[in-house]
Amino acid sequence: MTTITLVQGDITRQSADAIVNAANSSLLGGGGVDGAIHRRGGPAILQECRELRASYYGKGLPTGQAVATTAGELDARWVIHTVGPVWSATEDRSELLASCYRESLRVADELGARTVAFPAVSTGVYRWPMQDAARIAVEAVRGTETAVEEVRFVLFDERAYEAFAEQVG
Numbered sequence: 659m660t661t662i663t664l665v666q667g668d669i670t671r672q673s674a675d676a677i678v679n680a681a682n683s684s685l686l687g688g689g690g691v692d693g694a695i696h697r698r699g700g701p702a703i704l705q706e707c708r709e710l711r712a713s714y715y716g717k718g719l720p721t722g723q724a725v726a727t728t729a730g731e732l733d734a735r736w737v738i739h740t741v742g743p744v745w746s747a748t749e750d751r752s753e754l755l756a757s758c759y760r761e762s763l764r765v766a767d768e769l770g771a772r773t774v775a776f777p778a779v780s781t782g783v784y785r786w787p788m789q790d791a792a793r794i795a796v797e798a799v800r801g802t803e804t805a806v807e808e809v810r811f812v813l814f815d816e817r818a819y820e821a822f823a824e825q826v827g
């Protein structure tokens with residue numbers, strides 16, 4: 659059984675086996691949670707991302723997929739980088755957003771992670787409406803068979819926290 663827990667705060671301050679990054683497909687860092695993880699985690703993470711890019715993801719990590727690096731100075735063993743879809747009003751990209759959570763948990767299982775902290779993927783620069791993103795995230799986690807014992811959603815502000823709390827019940 660996977661327990662879902664909710665925390666309001668900064669994901670880079672969390673202690674967990676794996677911390678998920680809402681990366682962009684370049685894997686070379688960006689703003690928002692991505693920037694915060696690289697800033698606090700230090701250069702080792704970016705160096706590994708560069709190597710992954712050079713070896714496997716020359717065209718970028720596809721949307722909905724996930725890949726792990728070590729966690730540098732963060733209080734975690736791994737960072738799992740996943741690329742959320744940009745919100746679209748004309749195209750339903752929910753499956754891609756759900757895939758971020760499923761694929762991150764699959765990678766977590768491969769690593770043997772038991773506690774995994776997630777941000778609200780795609781709800782920042784990628785503009786996904788918070789309520790809808792929370793529903794997709796919680797449904798995706800609940801629908802995934804995994805050995806992860808705790809999925810912790812780390813929500814940056816109260817609005818995000820409330821949206822996830824409504825879904826978790």
Ligand code: ADP
Binds near residue numbers: 689691781815
């Ligand atoms: P995306 O490009 O997938 O939308 P963002 O990083 O822009 O990614 O935003 C994703 C979510 O992460 C947003 O809800 C944003 O408020 C939140 N966020 C930003 N910084 C942090 C942080 N340090 N810890 C947790 N969540 C954060």
